[in-house]
Amino acid sequence: MTDNTVPALSPAAAPQDEVARRNAQLEKLTEAYGNPFDITRFDKTHAAAAIKEEFAQLANGEKTDTRVSVAGRVMAIRNGGMFIVILDDSDRLQIFHDIKHVPPERAELLNLVDLGDIIGVTGIVRRTPRGEITVDAENLTILSKALEPPPEKFHGLKDVDARFRHREQDLVATPRTRETLRARYKMVAAIRQFLYERGFLEVETPMLHTLAGGAIAKPFVTHHNALDMPLYMRIAPELHLKRLVIGGLSEKVFEINRCFRNEGLSPRHNPEFTSLELYEAYVDFTAMIEITEAIIYHVAVTLHGSGKVMFDEKEIDFTPPWPRLGMVDLIKTHTGVDFDGLTDVEAARAAAQKIGVQTMPGLSWGQVVEAVFGEKVEDRLIQPTHVVDLPKEISPLAKAWPDRPHVAQRFETYVNGWEIANAFSELNDPREQRARFMEQAEQKRGPDDPPHPIDEDFIKALAFGMPPMGGLGVGIDRLGMLMTDSKSIREVIAFPTMRPDEG
């Protein structure tokens, strides 16, 4: 700010390269008006949406005497700077400069504004004759200079690779991305609020485990230097959450946080994903059915004002109650095969084979049923459905029915063919739990799978006495997909896992 004279534009010095040109703009700006990056604050009085709302009744061509200060990113410059459109986190807003009468110093500053810059403007609100709420600028400040150009203004960023790698650009350029991610975070907040109101305590349990338990999945392995031992990124928080209830920290706990599974990526799988897990003492899995329906219905109503949500041109109705159908019964309905009558594993495998489902030798009856369900039924469960009576063999942490020992007191909820919730009456008999873990350790899912370790700390915790309780897990990302009509899990994760873009 040493000199107030308007620096002359030298066409000869006009850089060919856009980034170089913007750097030159920054130099001119710094010279004449000070370094924009030295600015530390701008006192906004209004969000763009707030102005549009406050003056919704203003007639075309009508002017107010209301002075506002607004700030945002420059999205469009029309008529040589006469109209500038900015975007803040609420909406777009048009800024007007009367080019013919603007003081020369500001005219020069206006020339230094580029698409993508962050500007602050103070001025008077009016509605143009064409009907656009506009701020007639009395003052303009370039608060930050964009040294790289924004994506194309109309088509935005289409390249999905670029969209996920440069999410900040995607957010600026793609309204849908802003809507989707905002809806996802609003959904998470709604779930937290719902659970707080019902007396659940939100807790935190370790992400680094000495043993990856609570589910069966390949963990990410890391190493602790000082302790010189391997640590595993958690695949589920389940066992620690139960230990908090055992200790009586709260009879109702939940955690919404990341889990990590070192497995394939797909439109429905990201290596790190978010789950809700909750535990409530003194209730069984039927209470989990009710709370699952209540949470998800609450989310739908919060986001859409209704239990009915469009996904992929299908209407999904989350209004409770949802049907509860047995896994074996569903298989019977869709294939005609009744696995209840096929208690012999080899007979079950043969029946599966007959309807085109290959299974590996050595599987349990429950694993065969699970495989058939996965191939023949899952995809057809579009409307919310609780699949109940899952085989005990695939439910190592769930209580079995006393009168039906091969069936667990468990359900999985399916929507649009995806499993989005999984819950059971939690097994609290330490002797039985040890036996289940031993069985699980022996069961080989694939030839290369390592034996599953037994979590002795958890068994010991059960031996200390765990109240009967219900537990529930909900896949937050998939629920977010359903609520935002997103076909890929990457759409609802701000920064999905990507390979580095090199070479």
Place this chain on the structure above:
RNA sequence: GACCUCGUAGCUCAGCUGGUAGAGCAUCUGACUUUUAAUCAGAGGGUCGCGGGUUCGAAUCCCGCCGGGGUCACCA
């Protein structure tokens, strides 16, 4: 990991069976001025993902690699 498919200007895309790279937006110059994907005239901008091969000649055909998407495998 396997298969299919895509990768061209900063962005969005075109480029047929091989003939030596184009448009719109953005940028620059000029005009115009109450526009809203502003408009009009002109200009600059490309190791066609990378590397190799076939060919007189490759963005185009072949092989390998890198990156993305999809399907499968994997996945409580």
